[in-house]
Amino acid sequence: MTLTPPPLSLYVHMPWCVRKCPYCDFNSHGVRGTPAYGEYVDALLADLDADLRDMGEALHGRTVGTVFFGGGTPSLFSPELVGRFLDGAKSRLPFAAEAEVTLETNPGTVEHGRFDGYLAAGINRISFGVQSFDNAKLHRLGRIHSAGEAVKAVRSAQDAGLDNINIDLMYALPDQDLAGALDDVDQAVTLAPTHISHYQLTLEPNTAFAANPPPLPDDDAAWTIQEACEVRLADAGFGQYEVSAYARPGRRCAHNLNYWRFGDYLGIGAGAHGKISDVGGVRRRWKTRLPAAYLAAAGQPARVGGDSYVDADDLPFEYMLNALRLIDGVPMADFTERTGLAPDAIAGGLMRARGRGWLVDDPTVLRTTALGQRFLNDVIEAFMS
Template identity: 50%
Template sequence: MTTLCLPPLSLYVHIPWCVQKCPYCDFNSHAQKGEIPEREYVQHLLTDLQQDLDRLKDSVQDRCLHSIFIGGGTPSLFGAESIHQLLQGIEQQIPFSPNIEITLEANPGTAEAERFKGYVKAGITRISMGIQSFNDEQLQALGRIHNAEEAKTAVQFAKDSGLNSFNLDLMHGLPNQTLPQALDDLRQAIVLNPPHLSWYQLTIEPNTLFAYRPPRLPDDDELWDIFEQGHQLLTEAGYQQYETSAYAKPDFQCQHNLNYWRFGDYLAIGCGAHGKMSFTTGEILRYSKTKHPKGYMRGEYLYEEKNVPEIERSFEFFMNRFRLLEAVPKIAFEQFTGLVQSAVQKQIDFAIKQGYVQETHEHWQITQHGKLFLNELLELFLPD
């Protein structure tokens, strides 16, 4: 097997509890019942990490963490002291790079000014807030526990807390949403001037409340109008689209997500977390953790792991890389998959004929047309 170059290394931490389950949410989240065992869970996270570092030592050795993302659930249900203990415990086990990005997901309904300042003191450099909409009726339909005013207050807390950056999550294509309503949401977000905006379309996922009782969503023509005019609004406001659903002011892209899309490596701890690790010997390993807090809190951390066979690697690589709008270095394909370029040349040639991709001597670049037909483009790389 070909040797691999090791990409940057990140860490994903999953905190599974939330105040209540939203009807569109298919993440591994569990509505809070009684007091959350914060301290106990942090200890389990650190033990989980130690076991990963022992198990994956051939890959982890001499590497430092490029970014950490604490997601959920609602991680901001945990106090600053617990987050401080967690980050301190992680750094004792694996070194941080000097300019590490550390993101915490927060719900505006759980935001307080002092809490945000506490997170910054604990080591958080970036907060990602699930705003979703500034329309109170839409927020109720989405099962959110905050209103528009609370969302704006939470953004002000983020601005005043000394963070390096913060992100607002905003959705479009909401139940019965009109074009003016969708654009009004965006305009209100732009006025708040976040360095980063994740703006994505609501999709109905299996095993969610919306899957059992589907709401009326805008049709394809309405969705296209929302996207086209919304994209123009964001661009005029100085935001650059760098990924399918992500916009940022210059130099404020989310480094953690960039590492995912560039086929980087990431350790994963916490209920239902998914990790990917490369080895210089040529293996690529994917693994996941026990989903339910009860099993996880019994110390049953690892759920399953599997090696990614060479036949699946080109699909996995392009499934990630073509979400980004930047050019794909051909050398990165070889270094991070262990495959040679000729292994995908036939598919690339066909993609070029279809107008999905452009090619230079050193890069492949997805086109505007390719973005619209992303699924068709990716299907070319599926194993026969």
């Protein structure tokens, strides 16, 4: 199977945070002592070198269009260390002239460096994990910042010259009502970000909340909140382009769009996942999760936690898991271009989904209906092998 190389992104995982939140199932580890931040940046560059050696032919001549520092709390790393990594990455791979470079940031004052420093280092997009502007809700979520600190942090980033800012908000929080969820949206809009991510709190396995569930709104109440918040965001000029993403015109997140369109991405850092299209098909590689093990294996084969090609029978599900999140959908031709499979591979799933009114009846596009968006998990399951 030979695939046309899609756009390429770079994901960089920074695994430490001040304290793990009770709802979080990401590969994050609470700070104990002083983590080896500088040594970790060295390990990231060694990891990138090794991936480039291993996948050289599949990456030859390709340009990085977006970079995303995720975590954990990437802003625990100083601007100088972030800049050292970016300089090293650019010396190894060509970057697009207007590459989008995002840093996830928590609003707590102990969790980020100076924003003008991040801007000088090459960051041009900041994503703030605010989650709520209600101090009682923040406490319940285990967040260590206050609503006031969140407001101050966003304004500080804007004052430093960062004009592409996302605010993460969660809804259907413990004991949250519709008025509280709408107030969170209103306060976020007042800060004039360019992008708002608005997603439902869910109980993920192996988290503190899963072990001791808090009282959450039921499904009907959560749906009412979601619909009302969608209207409020639209009225404020934020267009919904993905299940949980809303943006000002021209400010959609290019990095996440590449994920949802089944593009390629290198994943470096402890627990990072990557996807690369090559002559063997769609290749997924992930790194060992524990920071200590990752550091000990810097640039060595032991840093890789797994490396395999996606089975052709599983590709339709993996593709739909991403593409159907987009409100406008994707051209039908993209399915074959990104997976190497003929349209016949999804004929059964299309028949089931269209028969239930979940997908628009248009042979040129893969796009959910309003009903399909509400039952998106069921739509995607229609394409399981």
